[in-house]
Amino acid sequence: MISSDVIRGYNDTIILFLLLEKESYGYEISKEIKELSNEKYVMKETTLYSAFSRLEKNGYIVSFRKEEEELYGKKRTYYRITQAGITYYKEKCEEWNLTKDVINRFIKEM
Amino acid sequence: METIKNYLDNMFLNLPKNQEMLRLKEDILVNMEEKYSELKKSGKSENEAIGIVISEFGNIDELLNEYQITNQDMNTVDTKAADVTLTQTEVAQYLEDKKKNARSVAFGVILCILGAAVLILITQLGTDMIFGNTLTDDIAGTIGVITLLIFVVAAVAIFIASGARMERYKYLKDDFYLPSALQSVIEEEYQNFSYRFTKIIILGVSICILSPTVIFVGTMFGDSGSVYSVVLLLCIIATAVYLFCYFGGIREGYKVLLKLEEYKREKYKKKSDRVIGAVSAIVWPIAVCIFLVSGLVYEQWDINWIVFPITGILFGMFCSAYHILTDNRKTY
Numbered sequence: 492m493i494s495s496d497v498i499r500g501y502n503d504t505i506i507l508f509l510l511l512e513k514e515s516y517g518y519e520i521s522k523e524i525k526e527l528s529n530e531k532y533v534m535k536e537t538t539l540y541s542a543f544s545r546l547e548k549n550g551y552i553v554s555f556r557k558e559e560e561e562l563y564g565k566k567r568t569y570y571r572i573t574q575a576g577i578t579y580y581k582e583k584c585e586e587w588n589l590t591k592d593v594i595n596r597f598i599k600e601m
Numbered sequence: 602m603e604t605i606k607n608y609l610d611n612m613f614l615n616l617p618k619n620q621e622m623l624r625l626k627e628d629i630l631v632n633m634e635e636k637y638s639e640l641k642k643s644g645k646s647e648n649e650a651i652g653i654v655i656s657e658f659g660n661i662d663e664l665l666n667e668y669q670i671t672n673q674d675m676n677t678v679d680t681k682a683a684d685v686t687l688t689q690t691e692v693a694q695y696l697e698d699k700k701k702n703a704r705s706v707a708f709g710v711i712l713c714i715l716g717a718a719v720l721i722l723i724t725q726l727g728t729d730m731i732f733g734n735t736l737t738d739d740i741a742g743t744i745g746v747i748t749l750l751i752f753v754v755a756a757v758a759i760f761i762a763s764g765a766r767m768e769r770y771k772y773l774k775d776d777f778y779l780p781s782a783l784q785s786v787i788e789e790e791y792q793n794f795s796y797r798f799t800k801i802i803i804l805g806v807s808i809c810i811l812s813p814t815v816i817f818v819g820t821m822f823g824d825s826g827s828v829y830s831v832v833l834l835l836c837i838i839a840t841a842v843y844l845f846c847y848f849g850g851i852r853e854g855y856k857v858l859l860k861l862e863e864y865k866r867e868k869y870k871k872k873s874d875r876v877i878g879a880v881s882a883i884v885w886p887i888a889v890c891i892f893l894v895s896g897l898v899y900e901q902w903d904i905n906w907i908v909f910p911i912t913g914i915l916f917g918m919f920c921s922a923y924h925i926l927t928d929n930r931k932t933y
Binding site for chain 2: 516518522536539
């Protein structure tokens with residue numbers, strides 16, 4: 492398990508990565524995160540939905556509902572990445588590469 | 602499934618109940634339910650699945666920060682003093698007890714009315730010498746009054762006992778929180794009950810209004826006939842009163858739980874206009890007192906029975922007016 496403190500700054504990036512491929516909804520995203528991380532990272536509901544809220548407010552994603560879809564009488568909320576979201580994602584990737592390089596200089600085998 | 606919903610309800614308990622929050626809550630619920638059904642499909646037991654879903658919920662503070670909800674925004678109106686959250690069993694128990702209570706109160710009230718009926722009946726039996734010379738006017742009168750008193754004592758005992766039994770639900774008079782899942786179940790039950798209740802009230806009021814006709818019929822059979830018809834009239838009115846008290850009591854239970862009308866927290870805080878049951882518990886004994894005093898002191902036995910049909914009609918009018926008024930209030 493990963494400490495959520497370390498990963499916090501990159502939750503948005505993780506979600507945007509998945510939305511780059513296709514539009515998706517809450518459960519599918521959290522499931523894919525779990526699978527892609529080999530079950531080493533499980534994103535909590537509260538983390539996921541704070542991220543959605545933040546990303547939407549910043550205009551990086553848009554939410555919508557599919558009219559034809561019904562599920563236990565309720566509708567899923569779907570998310571789609573925007574152009575601004577793609578730009579932001581690229582920035583975050585660069586930032587991570589930089590961070591990774593810097594931190595790696597302080598990491599050694601013991 | 603229900604457990605997850607309740608868990609989420611509790612998590613969102615103190616959050617503002619605006620459109621944004623409701624939508625967020627619904628989204629999270631859909632998410633959690635999907636996770637739950639998938640875990641179940643993968644062979645996890647009910648408890649395991651619920652455990653995993655709840656453990657992966659996270660920390661509500663995270664959402665509070667994101668949505669910039671401060672303590673001031675927290676829903677203090679609704680849940681300020683609501684440290685009691687009702688469970689399904691508690692609610693079912695309360696409604697059940699309320700029903701029993703309504704039944705005993707209704708029974709007590711009709712005991713008072715029937716007491717008067719028995720008094721008239723025995724007195725008239727004495728006058729008519731049905732039991733020959735053994736039951737003279739005086740003895741009949743005495744037996745009648747004693748019977749009436751016994752009935753009234755029994756009724757009072759029932760009122761006190763049933764009041765004491767409901768004492769443990771006193772906390773419902775203060776604030777409490779009803780989980781929304783439970784609330785919708787009760788609302789539906791109340792809806793169904795309301796249809797029946799309206800019919801019952803119509804029936805009861807009709808009985809009260811039509812009841813004096815037995816007097817007219819009784820009068821055709823002479824003096825004693827009219828007195829016996831008063832006994833019958835009282836029995837008929839007792840039936841109507843029983844309906845009012847019993848169903849009124851059950852209705853009150855729903856209204857307490859759903860915080861309707863006089864049980865609404867903010868605007869109409871504990872209006873003094875209690876319930877029909879309470880009113881009848883006062884009105885009918887008063888009617889009996891008037892009946893007794895006018896009879897025993899002023900010897901007006903031949904006419905004072907009129908107090909019961911009059912009370913019956915007035916009471917019926919009160920009931921329907923009460924319901925019209927309280928129903929109107931809902932629309933404000």
